[in-house]
Structures are given as C-alpha cells and as structure tokens.
Amino acid sequence: VKFRIKNTHYLTKIAIYLLSNVGKEFSYNSIKNMFKIKSVQSVINYISYFENAYLIFTIPRFSYSYKQQQVNPKKVYSIDNGFSSVNSVSFSKDKGRALENLVFLELRRKFKDIFYFQENNECDFIIKEKEKITQAIQVCFKLNEEDREREFNGLTEAMNKFKLKTGLILTYNQEDEFVLEGKKIKVIPVWKWMLEGK
Numbered sequence: 382v383k384f385r386i387k388n389t390h391y392l393t394k395i396a397i398y399l400l401s402n403v404g405k406e407f408s409y410n411s412i413k414n415m416f417k418i419k420s421v422q423s424v425i426n427y428i429s430y431f432e433n434a435y436l437i438f439t440i441p442r443f444s445y446s447y448k449q450q451q452v453n454p455k456k457v458y459s460i461d462n463g464f465s466s467v468n469s470v471s472f473s474k475d476k477g478r479a480l481e482n483l484v485f486l487e488l489r490r491k492f493k494d495i496f497y498f499q500e501n502n503e504c505d506f507i508i509k510e511k512e513k514i515t516q517a518i519q520v521c522f523k524l525n526e527e528d529r530e531r532e533f534n535g536l537t538e539a540m541n542k543f544k545l546k547t548g549l550i551l552t553y554n555q556e557d558e559f560v561l562e563g564k565k566i567k568v569i570p571v572w573k574w575m576l577e578g579k
Contacts, residue, residue: 391418395427399437399457404478404485404505406442406454435460438489443496443507443514456497458485476553477522480571481505484520484551487575502531504539514543519550524557524568533561540564549574 394416399407409424418424431437437460442453462479485506488495494509498517508516517539519532536548541562550568557568569577 391416391423392427392430395424396431396436399428399431400459403457403459404481406456408454411454438485440485440495440497440506443498443509450496458482460486477520480522480551480553481520484518484571484574487578488518491578498535498539498542500538500542502535502538504535507539507543514539514545517543517545517548519548520552520571521550522553524550524552524555533559533566536566537561537564 395412398412398415409421409428412418412428413421413424428437428439432439438458439455440458441450441455444450444453459482462482485495488506488508492508492510496507496509498504498507504517505520506516506518507514508518517536519536521528521532524532532550536550539545540548541564545564547565547567550566551571551574552568554570554572555568556570556573559566559568
C-alpha cells in the first residue's frame, strides 16, 4: 500500500464529503472538526492522497501572497461528473455545480494556474498566465433575473481588480452580451466555449 493509511473510514468519509461539495469552499480545519480528526495534518495528507490519485482537485482563493493562498479556504472539483453523481445525491441534483465542474476540467487541460476570487463577491474562476490575471469566468446553469446581479457583481469585481476589459459567463445554453461600466460581459453556452477552444 502506497500511503499506509490506518484510519480508512476517515478517508472514505472525507472523500464522499468532498465529492458531495464540488464547487464549494472547504478548509482543512473545518473537515478536521467535522469528522473529529485529531490532527489537521492528517486531513491535509488525506486530501493530498485524493489529489495524487486524480480523484479530486482543489483550487486556492486568489491572493498575491502565497502564504495566504495556503491558509485561505479552497474549492474542490471532481475528476468526473458521473463519479460525483454516483457518490453524492446532492451533486446529482445540482446542474449548476455539474456544469461548473465540467468547466473546471476544461480549464485544467489548458491552464496551470487556476484560482477562484472572493472579496465582497465571488468569481468562480480566474486564470493566471505569466504572473498576470488574464481571464475572469463565472458559471451558472441559467442566467435569470434572480441570480443575474450576483453573477455580474462577482465577475465585475474581479474584472475591476485585475483591470480586465472582458469577462465571461458560461451557461448551459444561453448566449448574450452586456456592457457594464464600460466592460464587456459575454454570455456563452459551455458547449460552444469548449468548441471554440479546440
């Protein structure tokens, strides 16, 4: 056995918890407390085993400080939507999170440095290339009146912070374009975005 794990029941519980919370924030401490694990280092180790096995991926909240990135909560994604659905009732019902996971997997194929952004609002993904943030991306299954303000606020906050002229909202099948505060927001279906990137 590669990792010589004694408490495999913790391993299973943490794996199911993470697969049930794809696209959501977690911290090592919150998992330690939730499962009453003695050491936070054990939690860090367990999650690194999942990442080494390519079952899950974590992305940090963006900070210019590497140390701060390490202590900030992370977001978790799964290697496969079907794998998450089989292991989690909540995930299989949430089309928005499934779409976000799909977008993450596509971004991971192309980019090394992927973060999420959160200050007053949250932006799902920001991409860093050569020390510069080059893209801000939101994902929502359907852009409607109730969530439009939240999606726009998270995206425009990230765009303002990193001086981006264009932002992207990826949806299941909507296409549109908006101009807010002189900045362009493109709304594109995920399938079309994936084809454009080929």
